[in-house]
Amino acid sequence: MNTSRSNASRLAAGLTGLALVAAACGGGGDSAEETTTVPEETTTTTTEVVETTTTVEAATTTTTEPAVDEPLRQPLTGEIVDSEDELITRPALAVKIDNADGARRNHTGLAVADIVFEEIVEDSNTRFAAVFHTQDADPIGPIRSGRSQDVDILSSLNSPLFAWSGGNPGVTRLIRDSFLTDLNWQRNAGSYQRGPGTSPSNLYSDTEQLYALTPEDHPGAPPIQWSYVPDNAAFAGDDVSGFDLAMRRRDISWDWNAELDKFVRSMDGTPHDDVTYGPIAATNVVVMLTEYRPSTIDRNSPEAQTIGEGLVYVFSNGGYIEGKWSRGLAVGPITFNDLEGNPIPLTPGNTWIELAELIDDAGEGESPVDMVIRPA
Numbered sequence: 001m002n003t004s005r006s007n008a009s010r011l012a013a014g015l016t017g018l019a020l021v022a023a024a025c026g027g028g029g030d031s032a033e034e035t036t037t038v039p040e041e042t043t044t045t046t047t048e049v050v051e052t053t054t055t056v057e058a059a060t061t062t063t064t065e066p067a068v069d070e071p072l073r074q075p076l077t078g079e080i081v082d083s084e085d086e087l088i089t090r091p092a093l094a095v096k097i098d099n100a101d102g103a104r105r106n107h108t109g110l111a112v113a114d115i116v117f118e119e120i121v122e123d124s125n126t127r128f129a130a131v132f133h134t135q136d137a138d139p140i141g142p143i144r145s146g147r148s149q150d151v152d153i154l155s156s157l158n159s160p161l162f163a164w165s166g167g168n169p170g171v172t173r174l175i176r177d178s179f180l181t182d183l184n185w186q187r188n189a190g191s192y193q194r195g196p197g198t199s200p201s202n203l204y205s206d207t208e209q210l211y212a213l214t215p216e217d218h219p220g221a222p223p224i225q226w227s228y229v230p231d232n233a234a235f236a237g238d239d240v241s242g243f244d245l246a247m248r249r250r251d252i253s254w255d256w257n258a259e260l261d262k263f264v265r266s267m268d269g270t271p272h273d274d275v276t277y278g279p280i281a282a283t284n285v286v287v288m289l290t291e292y293r294p295s296t297i298d299r300n301s302p303e304a305q306t307i308g309e310g311l312v313y314v315f316s317n318g319g320y321i322e323g324k325w326s327r328g329l330a331v332g333p334i335t336f337n338d339l340e341g342n343p344i345p346l347t348p349g350n351t352w353i354e355l356a357e358l359i360d361d362a363g364e365g366e367s368p369v370d371m372v373i374r375p376a
Helices: 006-025 149-157 169-176 207-211
Strands: 033-035 042-045 050-053 060-062 093-097 115-120 126-132 161-163 238-247 250-257 262-267 284-290 292-294 302-304 308-316 319-327 335-338 351-357 371-375
Touching: 093 149, 093 207, 115 149, 115 302, 126 149, 149 169, 149 302, 161 207, 238 308, 238 351
Parallel strands: 093 161, 115 351, 284 351
Antiparallel strands: 042 050, 093 126, 115 126, 238 250, 238 319, 238 371, 250 262, 284 308, 292 302, 308 319, 319 335
């Protein structure tokens, strides 16, 4: 367990708390104001008769209607709950999952994660950071090593538990000193097991074992990461049947399935299945165009730049909206706005974030991303 970061964890929690307090203080008035007008007394007197007349106008009350409260939602899926007692209070758990050629046939847990980030790593391959909160998974894997880019990608989740197989000394120090709660296999070997596959793509665990490593002073659940459509509304974008995305040597497809109300994932031309939980599908798929630079720790390792801003394509409910993503701090959530600056709300459910590579030398009229959107 990582207990040396408790001060940093409390700082992250404090920042989140301050943001929540500020939001609460900025809402509409909670009670009506009363306004009463009382004119001065008027008195008329003679030597024979004393006559006093007092006039008081009736009090008037001005009432301001209270603002409609936002419903309570699970923080990583946006699912509405009836009371605070139903909110899940445990931390977010992020697990690094391998996507090498020999690992794909053993993928397990990806289909039930609340959020999955797909990032480009060395050798033009990709790797997943699967974030669990509302559901459990047994087993999860194959679990692989972390990268420097994971710190910025995951820091908004309030000191998430971070399960990984280890890394080079520079990455190990970076993660140990970051806002992530380090559950490195090399320090917690009893909570990981070897399973299907060949080393190094054969390390597994499960949510029960990993949550058992939560430090006693952990600040708790993650904050809500993005906005969601109201309960009586639906995501409205341009209709699509799906889209195809190249992540260097990985060819990804997402196809809309109206029966599931989800986009179903394929990779390299065949359906991408979870061996334990079935086909991998997502309520929302967000394609963030990001610049990749060489990591300052290992120049052979690409590093997605997720602080700043860039183009984004948000797919949900059989449609898509083009816009911009932005983020000022690693501990803050990523926001999505359309091209006119309005928030793009997601549909409650699970979300995949594709950290697609920005083609920075694209000419005029050329796409800045290797993606084909297929109209409905």
